[in-house]
Amino acid sequence: MKSMVDRHPRIFHIHLGDKGGAENFFVRLVQAFHEAGVEQMALTRPNRVWHTQLSQSCAIETGRFSSSHIKKFFGHRRVRSMVRRFEADIVMAWMAPAARWVPSALPNVATLVRLGDFPDRMEPLYRCQNIVGNTPEIIDRCVALGWPKANGHVVSNFVDPVDVTAIDRGAIGVTDDSFLIVALGRFVERKGFIHLLEAIRQRPETSLCLLGDGPLRLQFEAFIAENGFSDRVVMPGWDQNPQRYIRAADALCCPSLEEPLGNVVLEGWACGIPVIASDSEGPSWLIQDGVDGLLCKKGDGAALADQIHRLQAQVDAAKLVSAAGETLAKRYSKQTIVEQYLALFRHIMSQRAV
16 A cells, blocks of 8 residues: 555545535535545435435445444444545544544544534534634634644635526526525524515515525515515525526525525635625625625625615626636635645644654
8 A cells, every 4th residue: 555645545534414505515525535536435324315426436335323322332333344444544524413423543544523513512523633614713613612723724615617507587487687686505593594585575676596495484485475575586495406596696695694604605606696695704704895795794684685785786796706706716716625625634644643
């Protein structure tokens, strides 16, 4: 076997998620590592919708993960055996639930957990030696909760170049003369979609395509019906190719009350449309207000409505899109992010060898 100086590390991923933005990025990063010549294996739950895409880039093992004491004991033994058999150099867990299954004290194996959200506590992460967050705020939160600063690292996300045809607006019941906003994510309070609906209610020339689903769907439907703008909102559910909806829109909105990064901001930039976002943690880190996007106060539907009007009437949208493309190419390209990850892997492997 080649030494670590002569080859990329072999990576064993543990990912227990289902579907959403985090899962989409997981698949993209595994594919990008594969293109760079990295050998990988992934342990996931069975029957994930993205397994077909993932299988083209790495071997897949599946398992069921129980909190039962006995099943957990044998589950850890199985994971340890997989890691040894694969001869992994790196075990990379995706989010806290996966970190609980990282084998401990394996010689010559470095472990890390990749976080795309703020942790509530550090206990689930202590089987890992390092944390990589996709924004500085995530690492700051970890350090505030007691994590060693030297073992916290920031590597952000990338999105692939978009080469899809926009969905026909008529197919989703939106007229061509309407100013179409698109937003996507789980229908939960922290995503702030109720404030976006309030903004759309205030702007009668606008329509909204809200992609996703979740426990607040009925609340959203009731709000729309009570305020009489059902003809201007469509909620098609989840879609494996949201870019075709984004491409059809005049702007993308990320109204989150709490958003560690806001991958949808990068999606909007990649699709070449203007982005309006709340000033939550991630979007305010990504966006220079008035330069490559627009920011407004989070949790404020009226402020969001004002920014929609500002984009329609006062701002040069083409300049926003051009500047956003430059930001994307410079800081969030696939090549840049993969190189940062590989440099991080070399660093933590060198620390492990000391």
